[in-house]
Amino acid sequence: MTQPHYLTIYLSIYLSRSKLKKISCSLGFSTITKYKIQIVNWRKIPIMRILLTGYPGVGKTTICRKVSEELRGEVTGFYTEEVRVNGTRIGFDIVTLGDNEQRGILARTVSQINGPKVGQYTVHVTDFETIAIPCLKAVGRQYLVVDEIGKMESFSQKFKQEIRKLFTEFDGDIIAIIPHSRGSPLPLVQEISELSNTEIIMVTKENRDSIPTQIINRIKNYS
Structure with missing residues (x-):
């Protein structure tokens, strides 16, 4: 089976009581062939x-x-x-x-x-x-x-x-x-x-x- 060049991992991190930040990371298995971090709706914590x-x-x-x-x-x-x-x-x-x-x-x-x-x-x-x-x-x-x-x-x-x-x-x-x-x-x-x-x-x-x-x-x- 051919090993894929990269794996996409989705992480959800709780940033506030009402919003989430999604980080999309593309990581290689043996080596990192592609790396990407996408931040959607970044927010400091906490909302006051x-x-x-x-x-x-x-x-x-x-x-x-x-x-x-x-x-x-x-x-x-x-x-x-x-x-x-x-x-x-x-x-x-x-x-x-x-x-x-x-x-x-x-x-x-x-x-x-x-x-x-x-x-x-x-x-x-x-x-x-x-x-x-x-x-x-x-x-x-x-x-x-x-x-x-x-x-x-x-x-x-x-x-x-x-x-x-x-x-x-x-x-x-x-x-x-x-x-x-x-x-x-x-x-x-x-x-x-x-x-x-x-x-x-x-x-x-x-x-x-x-x-x-x-x-x-x-x-x-x-x-």
């Missing part, structure tokens, strides 16, 4: 899903912005920013990260639209979706920041659909903010919190200054 929570005003958005500034061209996503007039808060805007910053209305105290209400604020669902959904759909970088996955944002069915998809399928790290809940959490928050690779960090005045460095160090150690 970090959820920041804490009382309003404790510094969660500041943490996200500091992490985003450190990662620079490797991050995409958006954050929420207060809108104030003469020192009085009148609403919130959504602002995208990256070179081509975009801004849209999330909520206002005085509004001409008939949208859902959260306290004194009217949520501008369509305006929010105009900025947030293309941003989430176009994720092509290694890190995603979402500020936040809260009650206002959850009025958008499209937003909830994209978040579910990203938390289960996105082959990169996610850093997101969720509301601090004294009772039952929002259904979407409960759902993503129970994923096996999700970690929740409680932000306090005592630890808020150290958290950005901790997150960056963890990311760099697995890069």
Whole structure:
């Protein structure tokens, strides 16, 4: 029987909780006549899903912005920013990260639209979706920041659909903010919190200054 020139061996190596890397090796019997390694969908380990929570005003958005500034061209996503007039808060805007910053209305105290209400604020669902959904759909970088996955944002069915998809399928790290809940959490928050690779960090005045460095160090150690 003629000995084949090479043998193809397929190996599957577990790289993360959701992805596999396939290595195809062609090895000779007596000598290596052909050698090939093909890596499909390489991924560092592990994929991180970090959820920041804490009382309003404790510094969660500041943490996200500091992490985003450190990662620079490797991050995409958006954050929420207060809108104030003469020192009085009148609403919130959504602002995208990256070179081509975009801004849209999330909520206002005085509004001409008939949208859902959260306290004194009217949520501008369509305006929010105009900025947030293309941003989430176009994720092509290694890190995603979402500020936040809260009650206002959850009025958008499209937003909830994209978040579910990203938390289960996105082959990169996610850093997101969720509301601090004294009772039952929002259904979407409960759902993503129970994923096996999700970690929740409680932000306090005592630890808020150290958290950005901790997150960056963890990311760099697995890069």
